[in-house]
Amino acid sequence: MATMQVGDGADALSPIYKSRSPLLLRLWRTWDIALPGAIFFAFILLASLLATTIAPRDPGQRDIKNRLKAPSLEYPFGTDEIGRDVFSRVLHGGRSVLGTGFLALALSFVFGLGIGIPGGYLGGRLDVLLMRCMDIMLSFPSILLAILVVTTLGTGPGNLIIAVGVAQVPVFARLARAVVLLLMNQEYVVAARALGARDPAIVQRHILPNMLPPVLVHASAMLAVTISSATALNFLGLGVETGTPDWGMMIADGQSLLFDAAHVPFFPGLCLTLTVLSVNFIGDGLRDRLDPYMRNQSR
């Protein structure tokens, strides 16, 4: 029974049935909704990576005569205000959104851990100081931060990553600190300290490996947040350069067309929602797997 590593939902089933169950079903039992999430996300990722090959048209190609055409065989998602193919733009727009989301996440992850771990581990004045700095960052208006980044460094995907990533640093810092505080009370850490191990060694050997699973699970939920914030900034017109296909920008520019050519904002909106949904599916499924309590009870 233990060999299968599936939840107790399978306990009631005979071993024979289990071995006969198709691979997909077994994967589903193991990974739950993370499975469809991962499949769909892989699909989106692939479509975005291959956008240049798949897209029937150049996403920037304007054709005024064919503006605001409804979806058809020729234009599967219709055309926008200046006659660009919405389907091709949606394909290319995924790159900008996913790229920004991932890189902003990586940025906030690295800096967040860099601030949260020493804060939680060393504690004391340093901890208080770092946490209050995080309060300051969280209180600083994100729109002003975005304008600051965009106007001093110029519009472009790189700067959007900074604007979004910096805003999320405090979230990771707080999370990392909380996890470190919990780990500090674990027997092996207490023991290592009692035995006189040096701090960097303890962090490297005991804290980091043990904190990564919960933090990574959280990061999957945060990817949804960074994607949404990047789109929101584009929505406010503070993101990528005009003309660059981006879901947020497409939704924002298309919002006023909701009554007249709803396909223009609808398809990027749908893709954005599905992408975030699939990421959250992965996160939720992983959480149930990686969280020991959840693993014991999952039905």
Place this chain on the structure above:
Amino acid sequence: MLAWFIRRLIWLPIVLWAVTTLTFFALRLVPGNPIQSISNQLVDPVAIARIEAQWHLDKPIHLQYVNFMRALLSGDTGISMSSGVPINRLLFERVPPTIELALVAMVFSTIAGIVIGVLAAVTRRRLVDNALRLLAITGMSLPWFWVAIMLVIVFAVRLRVAPTSGRIDPRLSYEIITNFMLVDHLLTGNREALLSFLHHLILPSLAIGITSTGFVTRLTRAAMLEELHSSYVRTARGKGLGERSVALRHALRNAILPVITLQGLQFGALLGGAVITEAVFAWPGLGRLLLEGILSRDYSVVQAAVIVVALAYVLMNTLVDMLYYVVDPRLNQS
């Protein structure tokens, strides 16, 4: 406990000072200033110079900062550069609607999230559990700037069951005392105005609440499952208490702590204003004040709004931490 609380509060002015200072320099670093924002109407360079001098914008930046801090410390928030209205009056107009919206959205999402989360955790039917989970994750995943306009189109334009926007029907006559409409209309016994206000509140609070409901549901479900399997619930079960009462009495009490943390922080963030939701629903909140202030480079409005946002944020954070301190003494060791 008290000492801890006081130590936290000592940091409050420091955090506020740092945020205002950062904002001060950020505002002057980005292109555009209040004079340029009005100069499409005002083209006379003599007049421009006069107004610059009056706002000390012609002075070097460090002197501007000294002037600004001096005024701030003397408690003088000044007037809006673009409208001449005292900042305090603007805050009176904008802060109560922001709190109202945040509060209602939080109450709604907390109740809905906990109910759905508990149902998902205690149900024996896997289908129900998965359906509720799916609902929660979908709620979390909807892009909030997209939800707002969709709610308007479905419920206000197509079904016409709620108004598209605004805070109250302006045709009604009503009295403003605290500018918390719930309080004011109850105080004056104005039933019609109260109903109109609540009617206008539905869609915007839904727009904000849907996302939070998803988060709360997920958290409640996870925490409930965790608690249901912890040893003392098993003990209680062993004593022969009914399954339902076990779940609610023991597990919920402990599961609620992370929910409060999440919602507390979320509330703090919402007090900073939900810019896009406020724009779509024409809700006169702090987020719009801040956004319009930033766009017109109205330095005094932005500074004041940022202080309020930071204050709300830090206070909520402190409250949440304090709650932890009170509820869970285990954490006190650190």
Place this chain on the structure above:
Amino acid sequence: MRKLFTLSLVLILVLVSGAVNAQEPRQGGTLVVAAEIMGDSLDIGFWHGFGGLHVIDSIGEGLVQADFETGAAKPGLAESWTISDDGLVYTFNIRPDMVFHDGEPVTAQAVVRSMLRPVATDDPSYIEGMYMYFNQGFENWESLEALDDLTVQLTLKQPNATQLLVFTRPDGYIISPKAMDEYGQEVGLNMSMAGPYRVERFVPGQEAVLAANEDYWAGRPWLDQIIIRAWPDEASILAALEAGEVDLTLYAPFTSVDRITADEGDDLRIEVGAPLVNLFMPLNVTQAPLDNVLVRRAVNHAIDRDAIIEGGLSGLAQHPASILGPNDLGFDPAGMETSRYDPDLARELLAESGLETPIPVTVTFENNRFWPLLAELVAVDLEAVGFDVTLDRLDTGSFLGKVNEGLAQISMTQRSTFLPDPHDKAIILNTVYGGGQTHHAGLEEADYLNELVDMGIAVVDPAARSEVYEEIQALALDMMIMAYLGYLQPPIFVREHVQGVDTQGTAAGRANFRNVWLDQ
């Protein structure tokens, strides 16, 4: 038989006139107006945002009113006036028996006090920084005094052909002295003036509820109530319009114009505004490659204005000729030829310039309304003739900062007929006053152009002024310091029962609801 015929003819006439009578304005009803920004105060020294402007234009009135069609001044609070032959002394006769909304009588003394408020530092209502008043031109005033209870006399230092119309600006409206005393610096939140509507409730930044002024000198307006509310989001204005919650707006997206015009079944209609808003692109001559006049001319010929008007503005604009509009004094249509669409000529000009194509150029614009769309359309045209366009999309504050500091190359902006006098638009051609809208200070003709612009108001005789403006337009085109995109005719979205909309002033943002009535 003939009698019968006559009788039936009379009957028909009666019926017809009866039908006409059915179109007589009716009294009553509430008009709901959507604007994008309200502004936090109705103080005329500070007003900002079109929502606040609509409110002030509905509740206030100055000595004279503007006729946007003819460009003439009409009687307002002054029933008549005289101007001395040298153009220096203006004598206004205030209508007798008028009262402000708070019941205070409108007297010459009240008028003088209100008009001198921006310089009366000891007045309780004085606030430092009332920037809007600076448009009144009072540095050119020798004196302003009340000769008796109903006569006001203004003496100027120099003649100013546009002075009379400047009083039609919102900052020229007259405030009740009682309100100035009672509310002091917060008078903007408790405005009392003498216009056709009075403020019933003002929620700063959000909405204003106005009620008909029963004591208005020209009689009570048709509507009982006007509600003007700020809807910061274009799409939600459209949603509110579709939901039947808004009766009139200028701020719904242009992209819905075609559908609303075509759809007979809906409750909505478009009234096309007069071409009073000039959309144009200042070309910054201090920045390469635009320092080369050949490049600037190439830009001008590269733009397919038909495509821009059709594709970007739903056909709601007229072909542009110059900085002035077709209704302006001295308007010269000759510029339409100068700005004709000729991509081949544009390519030739670029070749002649000797610059290597593609020539990099940046177009800077605001991230709201139709600007991003227009910018992309302009980019198509410019790239077609040999430019490499970077689109620089900025928030309003950054945009204004960048253009004011002369850092933009090609920017996109507009100038509306805020008051119907050519000087109001031509003033930006004077490098001293150009602000962010012109960048040609380095050109050798600039000084002469400045002189011409000043002459436009120093000369009082209309015929002579007209000649000055013709020369200004020709010179500006010759210098090629801006490329005109179109005379915008803003769509006014109204519900079917809204009648009597003034398409003139409203088009310029000076919405005038005094003749609006509801057919229900």
